[in-house]
Amino acid sequence: MTLLAQILDLAAMPEGNIPASARSMARFSLFDWLVCGRAGVDEPLAVILRNYIGAEGGLPVASVFGGTQVPARAAALVNGATSHALDYDDTHFGHVGHLSVGIYPAALAVGEALGASASELVDAFLIGAEASVRIGMVLGAGHYNRGFHQTATAGAFGATVAAGRLYGLTRDQMRMAIGLCATRASGLKSQFGTMGKPYNAGIAASNGVECAGLARAGFTSADDGLMGAQGFVLTHADVPHPSPPPGAFLFEDVKYKLHACCHGTHAMIEALAALKHAHNLTPERVASIHLRTGTRWLSVCDIKAPRTGLEVKFSYNWLAGMVLAGIPTASDRAYTDALAHDDLMADFATKITIEGDAAVTDMQAVGQVQLKDGGNLPFAYDLAARLPHTLLENRLRVKATGLIGAEGEQIWAVVAALDNLSAGDLGKRLR
Template sequence: MPADHSEGAAIMRVMEHLLDLAGMPGAEIPVGARQMARTSLFDWLVCGRAGQAEPLARILQEMATREGGAAQAAVFGLEGAYPARMAALVNGAISHALDYDDTHFAHIGHLSVGIYPAALAMGQAQGATLGQVIEAFVIGAEVAIRVGLVLGAGHYNRGFHMTATAGAFGASVAAGRLIGLSREEMRHAVGLCATRASGLKVQFGTMGKPYNAGIAASAGVETALLASMGMTAPEDGLMGAQGFVATQSDAPDEAAFWRDPPVERFLFEDIKYKLHACCHGTHAMIEGLLALEPAVRDRVRAVQLRTNPRWLGVCDKTAPQTGLEVKFSYAWLAGMVLRGISTGDERSYDDALASDGALRAFAEGVTVTGDATLSDMQAEGVVVLDDGTRVAFAHDLAVPLAQANLQAALLRKAEAAIGPDGEALWRQIERGGAARDLAAFVRGG
């Protein structure tokens, strides 16, 4: 029988491929993806522990305390245990509060903050091992990336936050996998998620941005639980007529879900980690400026930056009013690098930074233009020195770090963020753990 290449068949294949991926045996998960998932767990826990005293954290911790409920899962910064759905919400938002977590540039989304909270909370509720939680996470992350590719750049550019929208589907699959949903129950969980997934970029620079991550994690737990209890949904709430993709994307690419690379290599393996506590779209510029000789950096009077146009509406806040908004300002961050202010230390981003007169004056000499020939992970530009000399700089985040170098960098990040506990946490994750150990990853100790 000849293959069916019709549009309808392509759309149907997306859901079937998604369900195939959701049910993949753990033994078939690529070794490289599994290793990166352990690395992401470490980085996510560091970000969560570091953010547990933030104002956003206090608000959500209080909400969890007021509501109470079934003692199922641990929450950053609190004793006791809380319902899995609440723990996923609070932990997702807290871990994204500092905007210091991993990013996948294929679809521009923060994977760990939307999916690990759902997987870890459901893992505790179900008595899963750490290994099972990691497997559920990496499958969910791969689903989120591929759903994001189907939605396409237009979805993000239109104002949707992929961390929350595509991420919710990954969280639903991860939670459903830990519950043990059947293929048809997983179909219903994804269908229910289609009506729950949400998140807008208008929240960037406010507490609403990390809240988006919590919404994704919570929606994942909720829809998986409802499907396990018998709630039904459309046959294809993701790709069907008036489904999520049809209503939220102007130019969906159905073939992107299962195209290249083949499933034998997970797209998740290209995950990138933040070594600077600001929007990941600024990191290529920061690394490029840091690569300049110190004697050159000291003499810079102006910066002419070229970046992918996608970032102009995200990272080009020209007059930030708070320390949080500075994290989305090319001009301020360039000034920080050139003045020797650490961009990797969360403590640098207090609100006084936004009113720093020297940074404000330097920002007037920073110009940012879009260049569609550059990828999301590239930055190029020129610095102008005090004598008018022009020096080029460039960086590409796609160039991978060796695993040993990445581990060393993340351990330095952990030491700055949570103190001396990073080494012990890394070893704890490498050893694995039983169900009774999962809460300790969140609480520490």
């Protein structure tokens, strides 16, 4: 089966065939996405985009975080960027991308415009997210290491599938939508540390609404925009990987951020936090730290001398210092420009060496802390283990309260009552 045929089959999956466990994870992602979006409404990039879209006018059919209602494609753009502004949203390491911020905005925008139910919206997201993961895995590490941001590239295909499912596209129309997305999907890692990174998520969502909408209207495209000659995969990947076989939902391996920084640093943070707790570890006791991490992260979160609070989120050296100094990595407010220029943090950063190791996966951190008294503390952590749903719920609700206070529990109550709600009801939570 070709990759395109697999994606088309997935897009048409009857709702009764969707695993309940995958649907539960999709609801966790909805909750986390809504919280991250509400927390990002006052970020400068969110204000700029709301003002920009507001000046364009158009049919007010879809809700915007912190705003009113605007055209669906515009809402997807603003909501994707706003919800990724804090870089605190979910990640799937199978294709190294953020799923919710590129796909839920497209699904919600179309769902509101059509009057869909909230359950239909979640299923559309889930199918789109699964498509995104599978396409991202075919693109492989070479695509990401070349400089492409898969939240925006593979994510755009997921957004297209989600929007197309809600629009009720025929199989041939979905093929056309995916072909259009192949010529539209874009996003570069060179934007990391700037407003351009969250903008990439908005681009993915907006592209999904646009491509699905055009296909619905009869727009045509290449027959196979994914794997066809000069299609997206063959032009954007060094050596395409085999398509994962149909079956279990790979989406279920999605991971949620419990620290407001690049997900590639979280295994290190968890490992050092455990050492701090077990050994009362402080920066003053440390002679050196040696970290071994997945090689791909060296071009993402190994900024040696961050200049801004945003860049601190992509700096192993600074984040290690934050953990041992007791600065809360879970609080977005901790990542200030002043912290980036703190002399004590800069001095501690010189004690840390980072090594890329092909034997260490993207979700692992391995290393050792050398103490000034001669002691040695080895550490290791792996994010791959799935948390029980009850524990995951608790940690996400704690995160939500820390980000947006009592509104976090209000949003949880909405998601818990999802079966009785419409997409429009969810839209109200954005406004």
